[in-house]
Amino acid sequence: NAGVTQTPKFQVLKTGQSMTLQCAQDMNHNSMYWYRQDPGMGLRLIYYSASEGTTDKGEVPNGYNVSRLNKREFSLRLESAAPSQTSVYFCASSEDYVSLRFSGNTIYFGEGSWLTVV
Amino acid sequence: EDQVTQSPEALRLQEGESSSLNCSYTVSGLRGLFWYRQDPGKGPEFLFTLYSAGEEKEKERLKATLTKKESFLHITAPKPEDSATYLCAAHFGNEKLTFGTGTRLTIIP
Numbered sequence: 001n002a003g004v005t006q007t008p009k010f011q012v013l014k015t016g017q018s019m020t021l022q023c024a025q026d027m028n029h030n031s032m033y034w035y036r037q038d039p040g041m042g043l044r045l046i047y048y049s050a051s052e053g054t055t056d057k058g059e060v061p062n063g064y065n066v067s068r069l070n071k072r073e074f075s076l077r078l079e080s081a082a083p084s085q086t087s088v089y090f091c092a093s094s095e096d097y098v099s100l101r102f103s104g105n106t107i108y109f110g111e112g113s114w115l116t117v118v
Numbered sequence: 119e120d121q122v123t124q125s126p127e128a129l130r131l132q133e134g135e136s137s138s139l140n141c142s143y144t145v146s147g148l149r150g151l152f153w154y155r156q157d158p159g160k161g162p163e164f165l166f167t168l169y170s171a172g173e174e175k176e177k178e179r180l181k182a183t184l185t186k187k188e189s190f191l192h193i194t195a196p197k198p199e200d201s202a203t204y205l206c207a208a209h210f211g212n213e214k215l216t217f218g219t220g221t222r223l224t225i226i227p
Contacts, residue, residue: 040219041219042217045214058214090162109161112160
């Protein structure tokens with residue numbers, strides 16, 4: 001039972017470098033999300049994809065781009081990394097979009113990607 | 119602005135010592151209240167969803183309850199393996215879940 005798989009697990013970047021975090025889910029979920037988790041801040045939504053072919057900004061989208069490659073895969077790209085983007089990134093998925101037909105909907109998270117920008 | 123506040127930030131209990139974790143939220147159209155468990159170096163693991171005041175859900179030593187302004191996660195006779203950070207999140211009918219910062223629970227053998 002893989003669930004939500006994200007890579008890489010750990011990455012160190014220099015300021016200005018770019019990288020892509022990969023995420024795949026095998027639960028046939030329609031909706032996928034990228035969160036970041038920082039000490040004292042809680043999980044914050046970066047971008048989400050309500051369904052294949054759509055993406056939307058969350059509460060902290062600046063400095064990031066996303067691609068919903070197909071129903072299974074949702075990638076997060078840092079075009080020019082900054083130290084403020086040092087964080088733990090979580091990919092997540094749910095059967096349906098959080099605000100639609102919500103009853104019984106549950107979000108499942110991946111194991112996380114630890115990113116350090118120096 | 120919709121907010122979720124968890125208390126305490128950290129809690130240390132002896133094995134078998136029952137206690138409760140609190141999650142309070144702004145009362146603006148709550149659609150659902152979620153509890154997650156997060157182990158160090160792992161992603162959050164879903165525990166419960168509560169939808170209406172008075173609702174309760176149980177799983178092993180954990181019981182989650184919901185009132186009109188807060189939720190409690192009661193831990194009965196905890197064991198060391200219950201040590202983790204417990205997160206709550208609220209859905210206010212917009213595009214996202216609003217997460218609290220978590221309670222770090224340590225159970226001492």
